[in-house]
Amino acid sequence: MEFRILGPVQCRNGARPVKLAGPRQERILAALLLGADRVVSVSRLVDVVWDEDPPATATRQIRNLTTALKRTLLAEGAADDVLTAEGPGFVLRPGSFDLRSFEAHVSRGEFREALACWSGPALSGVDSAALRGEAEELDERRLSVVERCLDEEISAGEDSVAELTALVAEHPLREPFAGLLMRALHQQGRQADALNVYRQARTRLVEELGIDPGPKLRELYERILRDEPEYGKTRCFLPYDVPDFTGREAEIRRLLDAVRLGRPVVVDGMAGVGKTSLAVHAAHRLAADFPDGQLFVDLHGHSPTREPLPPEAALEALLGQLDIPASRLPGGVDRRAELWRTRTAGRSLLVVLDNAASAEQLRPLVPGSATVALLVTGRRRLAAVDGAASISLEVLPDEEAGALFAAASGRPDTGVAALCGNLPLAIRIAAARLQNRPQWTVQALAERLGSEHDRLAELKVAGRDVAAAFALSYRELDAAQQRMFRLLGHNPGADIGVPAAAALAGIGEREAERLLEDLLDAHLVRQPALGRYAFHDLIAEHARNAARDEESGPAVRRLLDHYRDGGGLDWYRTERANLVAVTRHALDAGLDEYAWRIAADTADHLRESGHLDELLDVARTGITAARRIGDPQAIQLSLASLTLAFWENGRLTEGMDCALERLDVVRASGDRGAEAIALSRAGALHGMLGRYPEAIRFYRDGLAVVGETGAATLWTNLSNAQEVLGRLDDALASARRAVDLREDERGVILSSAQLGLVLSRLGRFGEAFEVIERSITASRDLGYLFGEAWSRIDLADALLLADRPGDAREQAEHACAILTRLNHPLLLAMAANSLGTACLALGETETGLKRHRLALETAKRIGYRLQEARALAGLGQVGAAREHYAAMGLPTEPTSRETTASAAVLHSNSTTPAPSTTKPPAKAPRAIEPVNTPT
Numbered sequence: 001m002e003f004r005i006l007g008p009v010q011c012r013n014g015a016r017p018v019k020l021a022g023p024r025q026e027r028i029l030a031a032l033l034l035g036a037d038r039v040v041s042v043s044r045l046v047d048v049v050w051d052e053d054p055p056a057t058a059t060r061q062i063r064n065l066t067t068a069l070k071r072t073l074l075a076e077g078a079a080d081d082v083l084t085a086e087g088p089g090f091v092l093r094p095g096s097f098d099l100r101s102f103e104a105h106v107s108r109g110e111f112r113e114a115l116a117c118w119s120g121p122a123l124s125g126v127d128s129a130a131l132r133g134e135a136e137e138l139d140e141r142r143l144s145v146v147e148r149c150l151d152e153e154i155s156a157g158e159d160s161v162a163e164l165t166a167l168v169a170e171h172p173l174r175e176p177f178a179g180l181l182m183r184a185l186h187q188q189g190r191q192a193d194a195l196n197v198y199r200q201a202r203t204r205l206v207e208e209l210g211i212d213p214g215p216k217l218r219e220l221y222e223r224i225l226r227d228e229p230e231y232g233k234t235r236c237f238l239p240y241d242v243p244d245f246t247g248r249e250a251e252i253r254r255l256l257d258a259v260r261l262g263r264p265v266v267v268d269g270m271a272g273v274g275k276t277s278l279a280v281h282a283a284h285r286l287a288a289d290f291p292d293g294q295l296f297v298d299l300h301g302h303s304p305t306r307e308p309l310p311p312e313a314a315l316e317a318l319l320g321q322l323d324i325p326a327s328r329l330p331g332g333v334d335r336r337a338e339l340w341r342t343r344t345a346g347r348s349l350l351v352v353l354d355n356a357a358s359a360e361q362l363r364p365l366v367p368g369s370a371t372v373a374l375l376v377t378g379r380r381r382l383a384a385v386d387g388a389a390s391i392s393l394e395v396l397p398d399e400e401a402g403a404l405f406a407a408a409s410g411r412p413d414t415g416v417a418a419l420c421g422n423l424p425l426a427i428r429i430a431a432a433r434l435q436n437r438p439q440w441t442v443q444a445l446a447e448r449l450g451s452e453h454d455r456l457a458e459l460k461v462a463g464r465d466v467a468a469a470f471a472l473s474y475r476e477l478d479a480a481q482q483r484m485f486r487l488l489g490h491n492p493g494a495d496i497g498v499p500a501a502a503a504l505a506g507i508g509e510r511e512a513e514r515l516l517e518d519l520l521d522a523h524l525v526r527q528p529a530l531g532r533y534a535f536h537d538l539i540a541e542h543a544r545n546a547a548r549d550e551e552s553g554p555a556v557r558r559l560l561d562h563y564r565d566g567g568g569l570d571w572y573r574t575e576r577a578n579l580v581a582v583t584r585h586a587l588d589a590g591l592d593e594y595a596w597r598i599a600a601d602t603a604d605h606l607r608e609s610g611h612l613d614e615l616l617d618v619a620r621t622g623i624t625a626a627r628r629i630g631d632p633q634a635i636q637l638s639l640a641s642l643t644l645a646f647w648e649n650g651r652l653t654e655g656m657d658c659a660l661e662r663l664d665v666v667r668a669s670g671d672r673g674a675e676a677i678a679l680s681r682a683g684a685l686h687g688m689l690g691r692y693p694e695a696i697r698f699y700r701d702g703l704a705v706v707g708e709t710g711a712a713t714l715w716t717n718l719s720n721a722q723e724v725l726g727r728l729d730d731a732l733a734s735a736r737r738a739v740d741l742r743e744d745e746r747g748v749i750l751s752s753a754q755l756g757l758v759l760s761r762l763g764r765f766g767e768a769f770e771v772i773e774r775s776i777t778a779s780r781d782l783g784y785l786f787g788e789a790w791s792r793i794d795l796a797d798a799l800l801l802a803d804r805p806g807d808a809r810e811q812a813e814h815a816c817a818i819l820t821r822l823n824h825p826l827l828l829a830m831a832a833n834s835l836g837t838a839c840l841a842l843g844e845t846e847t848g849l850k851r852h853r854l855a856l857e858t859a860k861r862i863g864y865r866l867q868e869a870r871a872l873a874g875l876g877q878v879g880a881a882r883e884h885y886a887a888m889g890l891p892t893e894p895t896s897r898e899t900t901a902s903a904a905v906l907h908s909n910s911t912t913p914a915p916s917t918t919k920p921p922a923k924a925p926r927a928i929e930p931v932n933t934p935t
Helices: 023-034 042-050 058-075 098-107 111-115 129-155 161-170 175-187 191-209 215-225 249-260 275-289 311-321 333-344 359-365 398-409 424-436 442-448 466-475 479-488 498-505 509-521 537-545 549-565 569-588 592-609 612-629 632-648 652-669 672-688 692-705 712-724 728-741 745-761 765-782 785-801 805-822 825-841 845-862 865-874 878-887 901-906
Strands: 002-004 010-013 083-086 089-092 265-269 294-298 349-356 372-378 389-393 526-529 532-534
Touching: 002 098, 023 042, 023 058, 023 089, 023 129, 042 058, 042 089, 042 129, 058 083, 098 111, 098 249, 111 129, 129 161, 129 175, 129 275, 161 175, 175 191, 175 215, 191 215, 249 265, 249 275, 249 372, 249 389, 265 275, 275 294, 275 349, 275 372, 294 311, 311 333, 311 359, 333 359, 349 359, 398 424, 424 442, 424 466, 466 537, 479 498, 479 509, 479 537, 479 549, 498 509, 498 549, 509 532, 549 569, 549 592, 569 592, 569 612, 592 612, 592 632, 612 632, 632 652, 632 672, 652 672, 672 692, 672 712, 692 712, 712 728, 712 745, 728 745, 745 765, 745 785, 765 785, 785 805, 785 825, 805 825, 825 845, 825 865, 845 865, 865 878
Parallel strands: 265 372, 265 389, 294 349, 349 372
Antiparallel strands: 002 010, 083 089, 526 532
C-alpha cells in the first residue's frame, strides 16, 4: 500500500486509489503522513480539520474519523499496526511513502529519481490553514532539489536551456533559476541571450520588489560579460575517485548530510580502514555543490617516508590552489592563516585535508567562512574543529568486504576478505596480488593467508604494506603506550577489561585505563563495549610480532593469576569467552596448574549460563592438564567437571564412563566425602539411562560413606528413584530428610521441589502446591533459572495430578521458555512432555503431539529412557512405550490411586492419546550440582 502527499493526498492499493470518506478524512491523513511514525496529537488533528473554529464534539469526531480511516486501510490489506492510537493521539506507519522515497533519492544524489516522486504541488486538494506552511516548505524543498539537479547537469555539459526557460517563466523572481539559465546559455555560446536573461531578471526585481539582483547573480553577469570561457568548470584538486569504491553508504549519507547542513566533518579510523577513499569519494559527490572549487592537501600525518606537513607549508599549498603564488605569501603561520581566511571568505569551496597528524597541525588551516566546507581525515580522534561531525570508521561488514574483494580482484570472494580482517587496505593488497599472479586461485591465496602468524608478511605489494602502516602508528606512541600495546598481544581472549589489562602489565587500574584509552584514540584498539578493549586481527598479529621475550613470560603469568583468582557472577558472564580461551592457552603453553584450576572454576558458571559446547571444551582442557600433572585431587575434580559437561550435553554414556573413572580415583585416594559425591553422580546417570535399581544401590553406597553434611543430594536423588519405582512412602521420607539436611539455598530449592512432587503423587495437593510454589519464589529471588525451571516442571506435573491441565500448561510453557534460553536438553525433554500431556488433556491435540515429538527427539538423542517412554506414550505408540517401561523395571499398569497418561494409552485401542487428566512419570534425578574447586 502506497501513501502520497507530493501531489494529491492519496492512499493507493496498487494502481487504484483508496476512497476516503470526504475532505475531513483527507486532512487527517495528510497530517498523519506529515508526522509519519510519530504521535500526532488529537488537538493537532482538530486544528487541521477545523482550523480555528472546531465544534464542541471535535475530539470525538476526530477519533471516529481516524478509527474509520484505520478500518478502511485494514480492509485494503494494510498491516494491523499501520494506524494505532498511542498516548495523546495517533501514529501512522506508512510502508511505502513518496516523501520518504524522495528524501532517500536526494541523500544519494539521485535528483531526477527524487523529482519523479512528485505529481503536483504538495498536499494539493487539501485546503487547511494549519497545513499550508508545511505544504509550502515541501514545495520549496522540491524547487531547491530542482536547482541542485540542474546545476549538476549544466556542470556535466548537458543542455538544460528549454527546461530552465520554462522554470524562469514560472518563477520569475527566483534568482537561482535565472542564474542557471544564464550559465546554460553561456555554455552553448549564447552570450547575448545569457546577458539578456540577467537584464530581464533585474527589470522584474526592480519593478515588482524595488531591489537589485543579489551578489551571486551580479558576479555571474560580470563573468559572462567578460566571456570567461571556463566559468562553471571549477578547478578540482581532488585525487582520483576509485571506480570500484564499495559500501559505506551509511557513513557517506552522514557525511553528505553534515556538509550540506554547514558542519565540518572529521573522519578517523585505524590504518588501512579507508578514510581517504571515503573522503575523496564523498568529495566527488559533493563537488557540484561548491562551484568555486574543491581543494585537497595531504598533510602527511602518517606517511612512512615524510614528516607531517608543517601548517605553514600546508597553507602555502592551499593558497597556491587559489592562484596565490608563493612569492606573494607573507611569512609566519599566523599571517598566512589570516590570508587563507580572507581569500576563502564568502566563496563556495570544498576543502579536504587528508591524513592530519594532530590538532596543532590542523587548527591554523580551518577556514573562517561558513560557505567553505571542511572535510578532514586522520588516524587519531581530533578535536581541533569545534562543531564538527565526527565519523569513526570500522572495518567493513562481511558482505561489503566480500564485495570489495570481488570488485578489486575480478574474482568471487571465498574467504579472503575475512582473512584480511575485512580491512580495506589489506583486501585491496590481497586482490592486487591475485591480479598480478593469474596462475593463483582464490583458494591458493586464502591458504597463504590462513596462518595468523604469517598473514602480515603476505599483505604487501608494490610499495603498499599493511605491517608498515601499523608500524608507523606504533612508532608514534610513547614508551608506556608501546609497552601496553606489545603486552596486549599476549592476551589469548577476544577482548580485555581494565582489571585484566592492569594485571597483564603489572600496573594500577587507573594507569591501565589511561593507556588503553590512548591506544583507542590512536585507533590501535577498538572498544566493543564500555570498559572492554580489543584488537583488530591484523593489529593483534603486529602486536605479537613486536613482543619482547623478557616481557612475555611474567606478563602471561600475571594475566593467568588474574583469571585463576576469578570474580563474581557478573564477572564470569563478562569474561566467559576469555576464560575458555585462557584455559586452552595455558594448556598449549604447558602451564597445566593454571589450566585445570581455571577450567574447574569456570565449568559450573558455563553450565549455569547454558553455554554447553564451551563447557565441554573447558572440561576437556582441564582433565588433559590434570592428567599431565598427575595429581589425584586435580584429576578427580576435573573428571567431575567433565562428567557435568557430558551430562548437560546429553551425552550420558560418556558421562557414566567419566563418573566411574572418578569413583575409582577417589576410592584410591581415601577421600570419603568425594567418594560419596562420585557415587551420587554415577547413580544419577544410571537413573537417566533407566537403571533405577542400580541407581538406588549407588545412592545407598554413598549414604554409607558420608556424614550428615554431604548427604542431602544423595537423599534427594534416592527419593527421586524411589518415586519412579512407585515406592512413595519411602520417597517421601527421603525427600523430607534431604530438605532437613540442606544448608545452601539452591539445594533447598531442588530438594523442596522433589518433596512437593512426592506429596502430589500421594494426593496431598495443598501441601504440594505450597512447597513447590515456595521453591519457584526462592528461585526467582535468587535469579536461579535452572531451579525455577525445575520447580515449574514439578508444579506442572502436580497440577496434572490434581486435574488442572490449564494451569499445568502455563507452568510447563514457562519452563520450556527458560530451558530454551539455558540450552538445557535434559530438562527441556521433561518440560516438553509435561506441556504435551497438559495440551492433550485440554483437547489441544496438534500442539500436544508436537510437544511430545520434541521430547521424543531430544530424549532419543541424549539417551534419556524415561522421557523417551513418556513421549512415546503421549504419541500413542503403545507397544514401544510398554517395552521401554519394562526395560527400566517400571510397571505398565496404573495404580488404584493414580491413572497415568501412559497407562491410559497402554490400555487403549486408539492410535491417539486419551485426553484425560494424567499423572506424568517421574523426572530425572538431581545429582549433578556445582563442583567446588579448592584454591
